[in-house]
Amino acid sequence: MSYSTLAVLGNPLFPPKSKSKSSPDRKEIISLLQRCKHMNQVQSLHAKIIRKGQEHDPFVVFELIRVCSNFNSIDHASKIFQHAQNPNVYLYTALIDGFVLSGSYVDAIRLFCEMVYESVIPDAYAITSVLKACGSQLAFQEGKQVHGQALKLGLSSNRLIRMKLMELYGKCGEFEDAQQVYAEMPEGDVVASTIMITCYLDYKFINEAIGVFNRVLVRDTVCWTAMIDGFVRNGEFNRALELFREMQEDDVRPNEVTIVCVLSACSQLGALELGRWLHFYIEKYGIKLNHVVGGALISMYSRCGDIDEVQRVFDGMKERDVTTYNSMISGLAMHGKSIEAIEMFRGMMKQGIGPNNITFIGVLNACSHGGLVELGYEIYHSMTRDYGIEPQIEHYGCMVDLLGRVGRLEEAYNFIREMKIAPDHIIFGALLSACKMHGNTEIGESVAKILVDGGCADSSTYILLSNVYALSGRWKEAAQVRAKMEESGMLKEPGCSSIEVNNEIHEFLLGDIRHPQREVIYKKLKELNRVLKLEGYLPSTEMVLHDMEDEQKEWALAIHSERLALSYGLISTTPHTTLRIVKNLRVCSDCHSMIKLVSKITRRKIVVRDRNRFHHFENGACSCGDYW
DNA sequence: CGAGTGACGT
Numbered sequence: 001m002s003y004s005t006l007a008v009l010g011n012p013l014f015p016p017k018s019k020s021k022s023s024p025d026r027k028e029i030i031s032l033l034q035r036c037k038h039m040n041q042v043q044s045l046h047a048k049i050i051r052k053g054q055e056h057d058p059f060v061v062f063e064l065i066r067v068c069s070n071f072n073s074i075d076h077a078s079k080i081f082q083h084a085q086n087p088n089v090y091l092y093t094a095l096i097d098g099f100v101l102s103g104s105y106v107d108a109i110r111l112f113c114e115m116v117y118e119s120v121i122p123d124a125y126a127i128t129s130v131l132k133a134c135g136s137q138l139a140f141q142e143g144k145q146v147h148g149q150a151l152k153l154g155l156s157s158n159r160l161i162r163m164k165l166m167e168l169y170g171k172c173g174e175f176e177d178a179q180q181v182y183a184e185m186p187e188g189d190v191v192a193s194t195i196m197i198t199c200y201l202d203y204k205f206i207n208e209a210i211g212v213f214n215r216v217l218v219r220d221t222v223c224w225t226a227m228i229d230g231f232v233r234n235g236e237f238n239r240a241l242e243l244f245r246e247m248q249e250d251d252v253r254p255n256e257v258t259i260v261c262v263l264s265a266c267s268q269l270g271a272l273e274l275g276r277w278l279h280f281y282i283e284k285y286g287i288k289l290n291h292v293v294g295g296a297l298i299s300m301y302s303r304c305g306d307i308d309e310v311q312r313v314f315d316g317m318k319e320r321d322v323t324t325y326n327s328m329i330s331g332l333a334m335h336g337k338s339i340e341a342i343e344m345f346r347g348m349m350k351q352g353i354g355p356n357n358i359t360f361i362g363v364l365n366a367c368s369h370g371g372l373v374e375l376g377y378e379i380y381h382s383m384t385r386d387y388g389i390e391p392q393i394e395h396y397g398c399m400v401d402l403l404g405r406v407g408r409l410e411e412a413y414n415f416i417r418e419m420k421i422a423p424d425h426i427i428f429g430a431l432l433s434a435c436k437m438h439g440n441t442e443i444g445e446s447v448a449k450i451l452v453d454g455g456c457a458d459s460s461t462y463i464l465l466s467n468v469y470a471l472s473g474r475w476k477e478a479a480q481v482r483a484k485m486e487e488s489g490m491l492k493e494p495g496c497s498s499i500e501v502n503n504e505i506h507e508f509l510l511g512d513i514r515h516p517q518r519e520v521i522y523k524k525l526k527e528l529n530r531v532l533k534l535e536g537y538l539p540s541t542e543m544v545l546h547d548m549e550d551e552q553k554e555w556a557l558a559i560h561s562e563r564l565a566l567s568y569g570l571i572s573t574t575p576h577t578t579l580r581i582v583k584n585l586r587v588c589s590d591c592h593s594m595i596k597l598v599s600k601i602t603r604r605k606i607v608v609r610d611r612n613r614f615h616h617f618e619n620g621a622c623s624c625g626d627y628w
Numbered sequence: 629c630g631a632g633t634g635a636c637g638t
Contacts, residue, residue: 159629222629225630225632226631256632259632260631260633293632294633299633322634324634325634359634361635361636362634365636392636396636397636398636398637401636428637433638460638612636612637612638
């Protein structure tokens with residue numbers, strides 16, 4: 001019997017013509033759905049589907065739910081699902097996927113339970129989707145139950161399910177379970193290993209991650225990137241850069257994700273030279289300057305102190321979204337370019353890009369660094385009034401900082417009292433630091449008391465309070481606070497500065513003597529001090545905690561880590577080279593005035609990245625205008 | 629399949 005005869009006899013594969021009429025319609029509508037560019041196109045198609053009586057065709061409904069989910073219209077997808085009669089496993093899975101995509105993991109898990117309750121048997125895709133939800137929600141118990149179900153259904157050897165199981169257990173920190181599943185995978189499997197590496201690094205198990213990484217048979221770009229990113233997330237920036245170099249020796253091409261991770265390492269280290277090289281690499285290999293790569297580049301240049309290049313990158317970008325503008329605004333604010341930051345904010349509005357909560361943190365921060373109190377108030381009010389964004393603790397923090405910096409301390413204190421959220425130690429810390437700045441012991445003392453009584457005083461609170469006392473000459477109290485701090489076992493974070501010379505980052509701690517060229521560094525520093533004295537430099541001694549002899553005070557100041565980095569920069573670079581120093585704490589006022597003079601004497605530009613902003617020193621002046 | 633930005637204060 002020939003094939004065509006079968007068809008004529010009514011093979012179920014070829015249904016009679018009268019009934020097959022809906023099939024081309026179905027195909028057409030599905031492909032129309034898949035080609036939608038906007039949600040309103042989907043909605044008009046939905047209306048068409050209802051007109052044609054296709055709203056009960058499971059294939060069409062499936063596609064509708066998927067398309068709505070992909071357009072972030074989970075509510076719409078949910079409504080469509082509710083109208084479906086006897087939804088099958090595909091419809092359930094489509095909606096579970098939608099919930100996962102929108103971050104509603106609990107809803108995803110709940111829907112899966114509902115499906116099982118309705119006696120719809122899950123398939124491998126449904127299991128995969130719900131496991132993803134369990135992993136993201138850290139729902140270990142629920143995940144374990146799904147694992148049991150997969151075993152019963154004979155699906156536990158499915159490769160994709162095993163991947164999701166590893167991810168679930170790894171994300172929950174249950175590494176014994178994760179290892180068990182991993183052991184059943186082919187040895188050195190690159191994808192499975194990448195999952196393990198990522199999870200280990202989420203929990204800071206660096207050595208375990210390296211162990212897995214070393215046993216991977218063929219490492220690809222994603223695997224290398226996961227390891228590099230893990231180093232970055234764990235603060236191991238130099239190791240991240242080292243691994244990036246190894247990756248190239250291994251002839252594995254970095255892609256845009258790799259570049260973003262390495263750029264982030266450069267940003268945090270202040271490694272401008274490598275950052276510039278990455279920028280060059282992006283252009284040379286035609287890596288698309290999308291908003292993520294562009295944002296990372298902007299962030300790198302601004303955090304490495306090259307604010308002019310920031311503008312050039314921004315101008316050269318085709319895709320700009322709210323995050324691009326956020327990077328620009330916070331970058332400009334960091335460099336004390338408050339007006340430019342505000343202009344950027346206005347430009348963003350002109351482009352029709354709506355600001356978000358992070359935008360306002362940047363803008364308020366810009367006002368704070370520029371002392372623009374009234375504008376800050378205006379923007380703070382417009383945030384809720386015009387954009388419907390309720391202030392978060394960070395925004396309140398910016399306002400307290402803004403008021404505190406200009407010396408409106410009582411106003412700042414009242415502002416805290418009127419906040420809708422309970423103030424935290426960060427808010428009080430901002431006020432306390434303003435009290436130090438303006439030498440107000442009264443408010444400073446009461447704020448510090450709140451912090452100590454609340455049990456949320458950390459070492460920085462004690463140091464700030466002790467500085468508030470020291471500033472007004474109350475040495476006894478200053479010493480008492482310090483003693484109390486040492487008693488409670490709290491240690492001051494050690495000052496640390498670094499400088500990039502010949503593509504290498506050199507790190508210096510307070511009074512560091514580890515550097516191979518320490519003798520030349522200290523010699524240069526002494527020589528510098530002599531010249532500075534001739535220029536009329538008098539070290540101000542107010543910021544030292546102890547009531548020491550004057551000479552000792554001077555010495556204690558002289559070895560702040562930024563001075564060591566500065567000295568090293570001077571001896572190891574050619575004259576007129578710009579020096580870029582990164583410091584983990586805030587620069588003290590004495591080092592600040594010393595660096596101003598050095599920039600004048602040596603005729604160098606010196607850029608210092610502080611804990612929260614940049615100082616551009618040139619010809620004896622600083623871009624912060626001595627207000628920071 | 630598995631990897632990614634932006635974020636107050638100290």
